[in-house]
Amino acid sequence: MARMGYGEEHDAFRHTVRSFLDREHEPHLRHYESMGGLDHAFWKKAGAAGLLGLAHTGEGDFTYYAIMAEELGRTAGSATTGSSLMSDVATYILVGHGTEAQKEKYLPGVLTGEWTQAMPLTEPGVGSDATAITATAIRDGDDYVINGEKYFISNGASANLLYVVAKTDPSKGGRGMSVIIVEADTPGVTQAKIPMIGWRQGDTGALNFDNVRVPATNLVGVEGGAMKILMDTFLEDRIQIAARCLGAASKALELTLDYVKQRKVFDQRVIDFQNSQFMLADCRADIRITETLVDTAMIRLRNKEFSFEDGAILKLWATQMEGRVLDRCVQLFGGAGLMDENPIARMWTASRIQRIYAGTDELQKVAIARGLLA
Template identity: 65%
Template sequence: MAMRIGYLEEHEQFRRTARAFFDREHEPHLKRFEKQGGLDKAFWCSAGRAGLLGSCIPPEYGGAGGDFTFQAILAEELGRTVGSATTGSSLMVDIATHLLVQFGNEEQKRRYFPGILSGEIAQAMPLTEPNAGSDATAITTRAERDGDSYVINGEKYFISNGATADLLYVVCKTDPSQRARGMSVIIVDPNTPGVERHKIKMMGWGSGDTGALSFNDVRVPVSNLLGKEGQGMEILMGTFLGDRMQIAARCVGAAKAALELTLDYVRQRVVSGKRVIDFQNSQFALAEIRTDIAVGEAFLDTCLLKMRENSLTFDEGAMLKLWTTEMEGRVMDKCVQLFGGAGLMDDTPISRMYTAARIQRVYAGTSELQKVAISKGML
């Protein structure tokens, strides 16, 4: 395999650790995760012991102080597991830690960093609402000041890790008259009275955690504000870019896994006395898949380098998310075709990977929304 650009030895060591962790703690236990309806706290704590969580937390708080490349590597290696098509984005909600590093105050950092590093605290960022998705400024969840408290009311939907997270970064309006400038992020303990939540059944990620949450007169201290009042959109913009990066990495990893599975299959499957891989049509399809993956990998690595240099633009992040999610869809479709009827069976991993890949073109901003962001960059 050709050497990839922009990765240091510590990055590659982290990749080996992540891959070994998923091989040991994720893939062999899929039946158990399916039976219990998702990942458990033991899985998160194992990830903490392996050093996979909170990679961006500074050394003075017990972390490694790593750059975003570590987050992308974790995403790519998760994507390379066939089980991620069943358990979903799982550890990738750890991206929320970047919010606490950048905008949290000293008390918040001291309070939450240890649990994040150990895996005892899993996070979620309730932003999307039933009637507010792509347009974040359209949210209606409100946080009204009442003395030394905020009182939160509203509904959130399609929230990754929303039903089981131990820490919520709730995006709400502290000044509805100001639209984007009136948005804030408030930390909420999900056990606070007035918080209700449940999992949403999806067409993919059967044992994943996508949740719906209700906030009914939820009272939290003003000290739970992340950053400043009205700073919500600024906080979100950095999250949007990081989220696109980790999704792109996951798509690249999943496409690689699909190619490996398909190569194994077409080398063994015989049709009319010939292996499927010996047909020229199969070879052409495999060539297209390999080329798509190589382009996506190079695009991802270039964007990661730019991100480390603080030169990655918002529209470049949109282009990366658009291209890699569409690429994963093309790859999965061709792989299922090469599997033939076997690729349609639920017990065949490629069928679940095909279904899960469809989520990525909608999740965290549709392909159409990415095109809007790209065109705005040109205008």
């Protein structure tokens, strides 16, 4: 079925992403597992394939990121290695708010994969309420001195270019938050991987900043401007998460259809039971609805009509949809669906993350309810 809002150039890019993942991601999962995650060579190959820095090379068309997110979700291996390539969405921070000097210094390396990015925001005791962060970046002459901890950071364990969100004026709360670029090899920065039950070979990290001194010219935007930068990126982030959920649900249904057409119970194929057909029909309906929501969101984003409430609705629906579909698929697989070596088991486990990270379901409902109360 033709999708809304995609041109020939988008279809060509989808083919490029699909070919890259089939060649460089899926066949090498055991290697990535042995290394504890994606190696740096993967990023350089992604850069050579033209998959990085799309905020710059794609002329700002976020549709390219949505396509990449959906195709990444459509790989069984993404349940093991995590969101990976989607950390490149951080390029929007650099392109949209960085100085010309910052772009000149970092963009070339972002495009080639030399620089891999992360945005340390969440802290051990601070999740949904970003304004409650305690990390500080205090001006000292021509430098900022950064102190604090960050936790649950996507791509945080190995990224070498960090957009750190810290308070430059703690007395102002959210209005005193700023974004500062920190190169990960700066003295005082430590990174560690957080073991997760989903995305086990992903790159979720914990970071510590101990008197980390960086030039004041590393400030992105203006002092106190972090919330504006975050709000600008949240809209796009909601869409790429929804697209990844869509891809994962589609892949899960594909794997399940293959299985139930072969598996027999009481001398009958599992797919021949009406109950199985009803469950599969529910999956198909959920996926088709989500396709429409994602595609409509992309059109509305291009037209600058996509609101924060729209993003909350989209993330809430898509993440819950992925959970429903994966749960049905595991049920149809039966005991085989709980075997770790079975991709569907890892996809099912990984789907649970989506309803928590980057804003919990409850936080999305708060945003939606505010619209109702306005």
